[in-house]
Every structure is written in structure tokens, then in C-alpha cells.
Amino acid sequence: MPNWNDVLAEINQVRAQIAGASPLDIVRRKYLAELSTYTDRNVIAYYSAWLQRGPNTPNLSINDSDKNAFMATVHGLDRSKGLDLILHTPGGSIAAAESLVDYLRRMFGTDIRAIVPQIAMSAGTMMACACREIVLGKQSNLGPIDPQMNGMPATGVLREFEQAIQEIKADPARIAVWQVIIGKYHPTFLQQCKNAIEWSKTVVEEWLRTGMFEGDRRAAAKAARIVKALTDDDSMKNHGRHVHINQCRDLKLRIVDLEADQQFQDLVLTTHHAFMQTLGEAGHVTKIVENQKGVALVSSFNGSPQNPRP
Secondary structure (H helix, E strand, O other): OOOHHHHHHHHHHHHHHOOOOOHHHHHHHHHHHHHHHHHOOEEEEEEEOOOOOOOOOOOOOEOOOHHHHHHHHHOOOOHHHOEEEEEEEOOEOHHHHHHHHHHHHHHHOOOEEEEEOOEEOOHHHHHHHOOOEEEEOOOOEEOOOOOEEOOEEHHHHHHHHHHHHHHHHHOHHHHHHHHHHHOOOOOOHHHHHHHHHHHHHHHHHHHHHHHHOOOOOOHHHHHHHHHHHHOOHHHHOOOOOOEEHHHHHHOOOOEEEHHHOHHHHHHHHHHHHHHHHHHHHOOOEEEEEEEOOOOEEEEEOOOOEEOOOO
16 A cells, blocks of 8 residues: 555656646546546545644635535536545534535435545534445544534533532622623523534434434434434543544444455555645645546635646
């Protein structure tokens, strides 16, 4: 299997041989096409550059502008072959993720398989749960799906508010301490937290019932158990917590071992390395959405999608 350095060497070799074309694009598309040929399925890779860019860089997360990228990359595909969706993302908007899942299911039904070569967090995990199965390697991670409100965990906010009520009931003098904290909440903030939690749980439970566990008489119970675990702030401790493959399997998510098929593993990881090399070298790029035919939309710092060099 070509490793990171092997892929870089191939890019440099292509760079030396071909003038006027992007070696990054050539090598990346080569392996994406080979992956599709091997599986006989459509492949769309969704890659964010959040690991390469600073935290204040715009357009790294899942957002509504991604719909245009998926529309462009789905167009012209033989949808009867299903879809392998490669995810590498820190997450983002619940509303955008919900809309993307709805669109992809309208195009491919539930014949969608998520492949996570490294990390798909938060709303990325939600999208993975919408698929019929999730391919993970030993190095792969999903994450909690508890919603964040202004950078704060919604479940944590509600728990803290309940703690304040109990402490003030026990000792009214504590109101002065809690007033400083609670006073920072804007009107309707607590209700927004409740709504976000319910929204996150409801959509993921529905996706699990109708996708991964479709036809299973215990689908509702399995979906509820998984969602409860992934939104449990007590056990997860932090929204950035990495959930490993053995933990995903313990949750009873339908997990496929990337290592079970050596050639498939080689193609997935080499494709991953090629995308990461691109994001590392192309300093203005924030996101790439690309299919096996080389159709892609690339987002830059200003958030505007643009076609990559042919």
C-alpha cells in the first residue's frame, strides 16, 4: 500500500513529467477512480481542511453551500450503483447535514455506505449514521453528536441550569453566584438548547431506523440506544471526544472493518493520503467534494466554490 511518503513521491514524479496540469489533481483522481472501479460503486469524497487550517478559517464545516457541491458531483452518475461517501469533517450545521442526507437519499435511496478513513465528527457522525453501514479502520474515529450552542454543549447548559436551581433552593445565598452565570443567557436560550437536543436525537434515530436497521424489528430500540450514547454528555465528557472502532461496534452500529479487504483498504487509504496532500499544499483550499469522474467543487477562503484545475 502506498503510504504518505509514497503518495508524495508519486505527486512529485507527476509534477516533473507533466507541465501545465496539477499533479495533485491527477494523482488524487487516479486513486478515486480506481476505488470506484474496484467496488463498482459511485464514490464521492467530502474533505474539509480543518486539520490544516486555523480555527478561525471560514467554510471548513458542513454548511448549506455544500448542497451545490453534492448536486454537481451526483449529476451524471449511474445511481443504480449506490454511493460510497468518504467523510473527513469536523462537523457543522445540523440543518445542513439533514438537508444533505435528504438529498442523497432521494438520489440513492438507502444504498449509501459511509467510509471514514480518519475522522468524521459531530454532524459528520450524524451523516455516517444515515448510511446503511460505516467502514472504519483501526485509525478511524467518529464523535459525539450532542449539539453545541454558541460553542457550549446544549446538554451541559441545561444540566448547569438545573444545578443552579437545586443549589439556590438549598441555599438562597447562592443566587448571587449563579446570577453571574445565568445572567449571560439570552432570552429563549434554554429553549433553543432543548430544541437542538431533540432535533439532533430525532433525525439520527429516524436515519438509523430507516437505513442501517431497516427491516429489523428492534430498529427503534437500537437507534434509541445508539443516539442516547452519542449524545450523553456524562459519558462522552467532551464534544471533541474521539469514538474508536471498538466503541462504535459496542454501540451496535453496523461497522465494516476497513482491514477486512486488503485491496480495498489500500485504495481507501491511498485516496485519503492524496486528498490530505492536496489540502496541505493548496493553502487557499478549505474543502473538496469530488466524485470518481473527476467532477469536483473546491471551496477557498472566501467560501466560493470553484472548479479545480483539470
